[in-house]
Every structure is written in C-alpha cells, then in structure tokens.
Amino acid sequence: MAAEALGWWGVPLGIMAGTLRGSAPFLFVSLGECLTEKSGKINLGLEGTLLTGAMSAYAVSYQLKDVVGPGLSPWIGVLVAGIAGMALGFIHAWLSQQPKVNDIAVGIAMIIFGSGIAFFFGKPFIKPQAPQLLTFDLGNWSSLPQVQSALKISPLFLLGLIIAPAMAWFFKSTRWGLFIRAVGDSPDAALAMGVSIKKVRMLCIIAGSFLAGIGGACLSLYYPGLWSETISSGQGLMAVALVIFARWNPIQCLWASLFFGGAQAIGPALQSVGIDQGRYLFNAAPYVLTLLIMIITCSPKKTLSGAPGALGTIN
Amino acid sequence: MSTKRSLYLPRRQVIRGILATAAFGATSKLWTGCSSTPEGASGPGGDASPTAEGGKPIVIGFIYNAPKDDYGWNQAQATGAAAIASIAGIKIVEQESVPETKEVQEVMRNMIEQDSATVIIPTSFGYFDPHVLQVAKDYPEVQFFHSGTLWKEGLPKNVGSYFALVDEGQYLAGRIAAQASKSGKIGFVGAKPINPVLRNINSFMLGVRSVKPNVKMQVIFTGDWSLPVKEAEATNSLVDQGADVIAVHVDSPKVVIETAEKRGVLSSGFHSDQSALAPKGYLTGTMYNWGTIHKKYVELLKSGKTLMNGGIPHQVIGGIAEDYISLATFGPAVTDAIKKDVEATKAKIVDGSTVVYTGPIKDNGGAVKIPGGKKYPVTAQELTQIDWLAEGVSGKTS
Numbered sequence: 001m002a003a004e005a006l007g008w009w010g011v012p013l014g015i016m017a018g019t020l021r022g023s024a025p026f027l028f029v030s031l032g033e034c035l036t037e038k039s040g041k042i043n044l045g046l047e048g049t050l051l052t053g054a055m056s057a058y059a060v061s062y063q064l065k066d067v068v069g070p071g072l073s074p075w076i077g078v079l080v081a082g083i084a085g086m087a088l089g090f091i092h093a094w095l096s097q098q099p100k101v102n103d104i105a106v107g108i109a110m111i112i113f114g115s116g117i118a119f120f121f122g123k124p125f126i127k128p129q130a131p132q133l134l135t136f137d138l139g140n141w142s143s144l145p146q147v148q149s150a151l152k153i154s155p156l157f158l159l160g161l162i163i164a165p166a167m168a169w170f171f172k173s174t175r176w177g178l179f180i181r182a183v184g185d186s187p188d189a190a191l192a193m194g195v196s197i198k199k200v201r202m203l204c205i206i207a208g209s210f211l212a213g214i215g216g217a218c219l220s221l222y223y224p225g226l227w228s229e230t231i232s233s234g235q236g237l238m239a240v241a242l243v244i245f246a247r248w249n250p251i252q253c254l255w256a257s258l259f260f261g262g263a264q265a266i267g268p269a270l271q272s273v274g275i276d277q278g279r280y281l282f283n284a285a286p287y288v289l290t291l292l293i294m295i296i297t298c299s300p301k302k303t304l305s306g307a308p309g310a311l312g313t314i315n
Numbered sequence: 316m317s318t319k320r321s322l323y324l325p326r327r328q329v330i331r332g333i334l335a336t337a338a339f340g341a342t343s344k345l346w347t348g349c350s351s352t353p354e355g356a357s358g359p360g361g362d363a364s365p366t367a368e369g370g371k372p373i374v375i376g377f378i379y380n381a382p383k384d385d386y387g388w389n390q391a392q393a394t395g396a397a398a399i400a401s402i403a404g405i406k407i408v409e410q411e412s413v414p415e416t417k418e419v420q421e422v423m424r425n426m427i428e429q430d431s432a433t434v435i436i437p438t439s440f441g442y443f444d445p446h447v448l449q450v451a452k453d454y455p456e457v458q459f460f461h462s463g464t465l466w467k468e469g470l471p472k473n474v475g476s477y478f479a480l481v482d483e484g485q486y487l488a489g490r491i492a493a494q495a496s497k498s499g500k501i502g503f504v505g506a507k508p509i510n511p512v513l514r515n516i517n518s519f520m521l522g523v524r525s526v527k528p529n530v531k532m533q534v535i536f537t538g539d540w541s542l543p544v545k546e547a548e549a550t551n552s553l554v555d556q557g558a559d560v561i562a563v564h565v566d567s568p569k570v571v572i573e574t575a576e577k578r579g580v581l582s583s584g585f586h587s588d589q590s591a592l593a594p595k596g597y598l599t600g601t602m603y604n605w606g607t608i609h610k611k612y613v614e615l616l617k618s619g620k621t622l623m624n625g626g627i628p629h630q631v632i633g634g635i636a637e638d639y640i641s642l643a644t645f646g647p648a649v650t651d652a653i654k655k656d657v658e659a660t661k662a663k664i665v666d667g668s669t670v671v672y673t674g675p676i677k678d679n680g681g682a683v684k685i686p687g688g689k690k691y692p693v694t695a696q697e698l699t700q701i702d703w704l705a706e707g708v709s710g711k712t713s
Binding site: 007017021126127150219264267269274283 | 390
C-alpha cells in the first residue's frame with residue numbers, strides 16, 4: 001500500500017523512475033543502430049525488429065515457463081528475441097547490399113515485415129501472462145514505497161549501461177572497431193586495407209539487430225511487461241533518430257536514451273499532481289527539445305560531425 | 316559489386332509472362348462472376364429474409380478493430396459472439412484487427428460475397444460512418460448491427476445500433492472502490508477526454524461519493540486508446556501520489572491492472588473480466604454482456620424478423636436492468652459487507668429508485684451541471700452531452 005502522497009516530489013521521482021524503467025528499449029535499439037550506421041548502412045527496420053523481439057521473448061517466456069521454470073524462461077526469451085532480431089538483421093543485410101538497392105527502402109519494408117511477423121505469430125500471446133524478468137531491488141534502504149518501486153532496476157538496463165561505454169571503447173581502441181569505422185567512413189580505403197566491406201556490414205547489421213531484439217525483450221518482459229500490438233508505439237523509429245541526435249557516439253546514445261525514456265514520464269507525472277494545462281505539449285516535449293537541439297547544433301557550414309562518410313551511399 | 320549484369324529478361328519471356336497474367340486475370344474474373352450471383356446477392360424477386368430455410372445456417376460476420384483477446388472492448392465483443400456461435404442454425408465468421416478505414420468495407424463485402432453472411436456486426440465505433448452506411452446501401456438485403464449509439468432516423472433501413480450503457484455498473488464499481496480504499500484517493504487512467512470516458516469517470520465518482528463524499532480522484536489522460544508505456548507510467552504516477560485504487564478506461568486495461576497489481580494497490584477494471592490478471596488487487600469492473608443482446612437478435616432472426624420488416628428494433632440500448640452489463644468477478648478485497656451493499660444498490664437501480672444522475676450534480680469547477688430535482692435515466696439524451704468532470708475529480712477535459 002502506498003503510504004502517503006509525495007506531492008510535488010512525485011514529479012522528479014516519477015521522471016527519474018520513468019527514466020530507469022522506460023529507457024532500456026531506446027538504449028538497446030539506438031546502440032544497435034549506432035553499430036549498424038558506423039559501418040555505413042542504415043537499418044530503419046529496427047522498429048520491426050523491436051516488435052519481433054518483444055513478441056518472441058514474451059512467447060518463449062510463456063511457453064517455456066513449465067519446462068524450465070519461471071525463473072529461467074524469461075532469460076531464454078531474451079536470447080530468442082536477440083536471435084529473432086539477428087534473423088531479421090540478416091535479411092536486411094543481405095537485401096540492402098545487393099547492387100543498386102537503397103537501404104532506406106529496404107528498411108521501410110523491414111518495418112512492415114517485422115511488425116507483420118510479430119502480429120501474426122503474436123496473436124495467441126496477447127492474453128496469457130508470461131513470467132517476467134527478475135529485477136534488482138536497489139531501493140530497500142528507503143522507507144518510502146514510491147522510492148522502492150522506482151529503484152526496481154532491470155538487469156537488462158544495467159547490461160545496456162555497460163554496453164554503451166564498451167562499444168565506445170570498441171570503436172576507439174580495437175582493431176575490429178577500426179575496420180568498422182573504416183568501412184563506414186571510407187569503403188575504398190577499407191577495401192585497400194583488405195577488409196571485406198560486405199562481411200563487416202553484414203556482421204554489424206546482424207549484431208545491431210541482435211541488440212534491438214533484446215530491446216524488444218525489455219518491453220515485453222520488464223516494462224510495461226506484456227505483449228500487445230501497440231507495445232512499441234514508434235519507439236524503434238525514435239531510437240533510430242536518436243542515433244543522429246547522439247552524433248553516432250555510443251555514450252551520447254546512452255544520454256539520449258535516458259532523456260527520451262524519462263520524457264515519456266513527464267506528462268503522466270505532471271498530471272498526477274494536477275497540472276493538466278498543456279498536457280499535449282508535455283507529451284510532445286521530447287520532440288520539441290530534439291528539434292531545438294538539432295537546430296542549435298546544426299551549422300550550414302559543415303556536415304554533421306561524426307556522421308560516417310559512406311552513410312546513405314549506394315553500393 | 317559488378318553493376319553491369321543487371322536483371323536480363325528475354326523478350327519472349329516477357330511476352331509469355333504478360334499472356335499468362337492476362338489469361339489468369341480473365342479466368343479469375345469469370346470465376347467470381349459465376350459464383351457470386353447465386354451465392355451472394357439474391358435477385359430482386361427472391362425474398363432475402365435470412366431465416367434458416369432448409370437448414371441453411373444464418374451466417375453472422377463479426378468485425379473487430381484489434382485482437383479479440385485483449386482483455387478489453389474486443390474481448391467483450393468476441394465473448395458475445397462466442398455465446399451465439401453454438402446455437403443451431405447459426406454460423407459466425409470473425410475478422411480481427413480491421414482498421415477503421417476502407418479496409419473494413421472490403422472485409423464486409425468479402426463476408427457477404429464469400430461467406431454469404433446475411434448479418435454483419437461491426438463492433439468498432441469508427442466503422443459506422445461512412446463505411447457501414449456505404450456497404451449497407453449496396454446490400455439492402457444484408458442487416459448491419461453496429462455497436463454504438465449512432466443510429467438515427469433516416470439511415471438505411473437495414474442498419475441498426477446496439478449498445479450497453481455502463482454508468483450504472485461504474486456507479487456500483489465506484490461504491491465498491493470507495494469502501495475498499497483506505498487512503499481516500501483514487502486514480503483513474505483514461506484515454507481521451509471524450510463523452511464516453513467522461514461519463515465513465517463521472518459515474519464512477521458519483522458512486523464513490525455516494526459512500527464517502529470526501530474521497531478525491533485524480534485523472535490522467537494518456538492521449539490515445541492504446542499506449543502501453545504511457546498507461547503503465549500513468550498508473551505508477553498515480554500510485555506514487557497515494558492513490559490506492561486505480562480505475563481505467565482504455566482499450567485494453569491489461570497494462571493498468573497488471574501494473575497496479577505489481578505496485579500492490581487495488582484496481583477496478585472495465586470492458587471485460589480481468590480478475591485473472593490481478594488475483595490480489597482486482598476489485599471488480601463493469602463488463603459488457605453483449606451475449607445477451609446477440610442472443611436476442613438471433614432469436615428474432617430465426618423467427619424471420621428483420622430490421623427491414625420492422626421486426627427488430629433499430630436501436631437496442633440498455634443497462635444493468637436489461638443485463639446488458641454486469642460486474643466482473645469480485646476480488647478478495649471485496650468483503651461480504653461490500654457485496655451486500657452492492658446487491659442492495661443494484662436492486663434499487665433496477666427498480667428505478669436509485670438513478671445515477673440525480674441532481675444536484677456539480678462539476679469540478681463548482682458549477683451546477685444537473686440542477687437539483689432533475690433525474691436523468693442512463694438513456695437520456697442529455698447525458699450524451701456531458702463534457703465536464705464531476706465534483707471531486709481533479710483533471711481537465713481539455
């Protein structure tokens with residue numbers, strides 16, 4: 001039972017809690033897209049991958065709960081979500097690397113395909129309740145139930161927190177990271193180095209889609225924790241845009257994801273303390289802010305800093 | 316990466332392909348031309364009343380705008396469909412996730428032409444205008460029962476509406492919530508501030524205040540019918556603010572009920588029975604008994620009555636007295652004393668001595684919206700004009 005009302009403190013707490021709960025899908029999809037785009041290809045289809053991941057994680061978690069127990073089955077679900085993502089990623093990678101194929105067009109087709117697959121196979125899983133992932137209760141020091149509930153953190157979110165700096169390090173300091181950057185920035189130079197452009201891009205897209213699939217598992221197995229056809233409500237597409245916002249930098253992807261995750265909570269948190277005026281504006285706040293940041297940081301004199309050079313070119 | 320070898324098509328193959336497509340097109344067109352005449356639209360001479368002549372079943376087509384097991388509106392409708400599916404002489408066909416666009420017209424036409432449906436039940440609000448009206452004009456012998464209150468005099472003869480009014484159910488649910496709440500604060504997650512949602516909120520609140528006049532309610536509108544993340548966020552925010560009962564009006568209450576259960580608070584559902592989702596915290600909720608209406612329709616249809624010959628009323632509407640709505644399975648927090656109170660209040664509503672909208676009723680700004688002495692039964696036209704929130708509800712309609 002909730003002890004007492006928090007009043008105005010509920011707003012920052014709600015936004016903080018919303019950040020911790022809601023940003024994991026953004027984080028995984030944007031990291032996946034960051035990896036993909038660093039190699040010079042765009043995968044818009046991650047929205048479809050997100051949905052397929054959410055559906056397959058939920059389905060597997062539900063189907064296996066009697067076989068392996070409700071403790072383990074969500075984890076297998078997470079893994080299967082990643083693998084389902086890889087399968088979609090493979091299709092995208094293969095199609096988008098055919099001669100004269102535009103990766104954006106393929107991506108749009110993959111959104112429709114991925115969501116179609118998810119809706120088709122997801123029909124029987126709308127109703128049942130699947131076992132959820134465990135959470136770490138980091139709020140037990142507090143006597144306030146609101147704080148305790150806000151600090152129930154998903155291990156997947158922590159995993160994302162680790163992956164972001166790891167990816168930044170990977171790009172910066174490893175040989176493979178160099179290959180990916182070379183392929184993305186200057187395919188000719190990479191070819192001269194003896195790196196197979198196709199293989200690198202294939203692996204990057206598949207790995208990126210794996211992450212996006214796990215992002216879907218966050219949605220269906222952690223928060224909000226169910227499978228429904230509207231579960232993503234465009235989060236996959238937003239995460240793709242986040243990568244541009246974050247200038248193809250994994251660490252900034254992390255901040256951007258936290259920002260967007262928290263922004264989802266602004267509207268409800270303000271309404272709960274009775275601020276109703278302009279709730280549509282609050283709900284649109286993240287988009288308005290994004291536009292503002294884009295406008296402020298853009299300059300007509302130079303291209304976007306950090307953009308991989310080969311991005312958007314056709315093989 | 317050789318760009319020279321593009322797709323090479325020999326001329327002969329192209330011609331062959333075109334010929335084959337043309338031949339297929341011609342035959343398939345002929346084909347449908349042959350079969351649709353005897354099956355679908357019977358000629359103007361034949362009496363097309365959908366009675367079960369010669370053991371031929373009456374085919375009823377149900378159309379839903381989302382999956383039919385979403386614990387919400389569509390599940391309620393599908394439960395109603397299932398209630399008549401086993402009746403002899405009735406065959407039902409169903410299609411889910413049909414958007415409120417031209418696609419629903421195609422679905423209706425397919426049901427009529429291919430499944431030879433003579434009765435169509437489109438269950439979503441937005442199907443009606445212009446889609447149902449359009450198709451109804453083209454198939455004057457097929458009957459359309461739309462779920463809503465949109466039927467008016469002057470529309471095609473073969474169109475009717477059926478609807479259940481939830482005010483009385485929500486009033487009872489509100490009374491239960493008030494008695495079960497300890498903090499005296501109730502949260503409500505609504506989709507949009509439109510009349511049906513506002514009426515739902517107000518009826519609930521009137522029920523709450525008929526027991527405890529000091530209870531406050533906080534409303535959060537998520538902005539759309541299905542936004543799972545926002546719904547969960549809204550529920551969490553309300554619980555953070557001390558609400559210990561969460562009521563809901565969105566397409567599928569599953570997220571809200573589950574989130575409330577996780578937070579250890581009570582919840583009151585809507586549309587259909589969600590007691591399985593929250594074995595600890597679920598109180599009850601108003602659920603639709605569409606089966607009652609559908610069974611009545613089937614009875615009339617089987618005896619040869621139609622909308623066109625006036626045997627079936629064009630507008631079927633009712634509340635708890637007609638058993639078009641009822642309360643879902645009570646959760647463990649509903650004590651025997653509360654159950655007794657519900658029974659007593661329900662009896663009073665059924666016999667008409669308690670009317671939900673009995674004046675004076677003020678809105679949350681203090682203005683008197685229904686003057687003292689006025690009583691509006693749930694079917695009253697005035698209630699469809701409600702665009703305010705009742706006293707004690709904090710929230711704004713715009």
